[in-house]
Amino acid sequence: MEIRIDSAVLTEAVAWAARVLPARSPMPVLGGLLLEAADGRLRVSGLDHEASARVEVEADTAAGGRVLVLGRRLLDICKVLPRGYAELAVEDARLSVTSGDARFGLSLLPLDDYPAAPALPEVRGLVDGDAFASAVAQVAVAAGRDDSLPVLTGIRLALDGTAMTLAATDRYRYAVRTLEWKPEGGAHPEPADVVVPARRLTEIARSLAGGGPARLALDSGSIGFESGGMRTTTRLLDGRLPRHDKLFALGDHALAVTERAPLTEAVKRVAVVAEGDSPVQLTFTASGVHLQAGYEDDVASQHLPGTLGGTDSMTVAFNPGYLLDALTSLDTPEVRFHLLGPGQRALLTDAEDPAHRHLLMSVKPLV
8 A cells, every 4th residue: 555645634534433433352453443545545544442533535545555554653653743645555464654854654453354344224314514503512511421321311302203302411410402304215204213322423424524525324232423534433332311392391480581691700709609509599580580508608709690580589599510511511692591480490492483492400409
């Protein structure tokens, strides 16, 4: 194999494929990246037992071929290459990487021991890369981090007609986002309801941003995406997330509306004195919202304009980290608080008919 390629393009391709490499593996070859050169293209592939990634980029291919090298070592080399073009060539039992006056050598791993990459599942349709990336980011903040409850570390992805629903919860909050997609196979596509690892889906969604429509592929055990020269798959999680329909049905409730950006800054400001799990308290009235945090002499407060309907006054308190996650995941000037009362569910939305909803459990107000 002998190729010439822009070093920035090579670095981006290697970094994208290397993100699926396992930190540790009993199979050393799974720490490798497969480089395949042919017909003016370089393909870089990586995989582990849970996910796979493949990207194709343009390159001058003087001689084609396939090699397997340590992925993270290759990425480290790519990051320090001088700007310009890099030349990759196989010399005996190593891959040489040359750029300007810099030259590196990498040992080759045995190709015969490298497992075949999983095939892309059945393509279900198309989703806009930018819209999907934004939607995943909005719900991923509510996904759990406790690996002892693996299903809660995932994001629910449900397909029903032309509507896609993304949802995540860690039992203390629940985020739901709906968006449109274009299914293949007519006006009545087969519905689907799966749970995808949140970390993997977040990485995938970020890579799809700016790439236009992406193909979504799905079967009973895995999900895949393909956009431009990039293709990736990941295994699904077993189980189902709790249904959100009844949780989000609040019945009679108060509605408070205030500006989102000033409220976000105010929460950050007063939370400086909130130690540990100490909450931030919000008292809503018809004239605005009063924020308060801290105890005894170590306190902070701020008042912001706003409106309240359905009651004269309502005081609720939230974990400041959870509240900030919810506020920053919204992307509209105003935020609407649908309130039942202290210590009960509170629903944050960005419009009267919202595509994005974020449910929080309020905690005991400050004494």
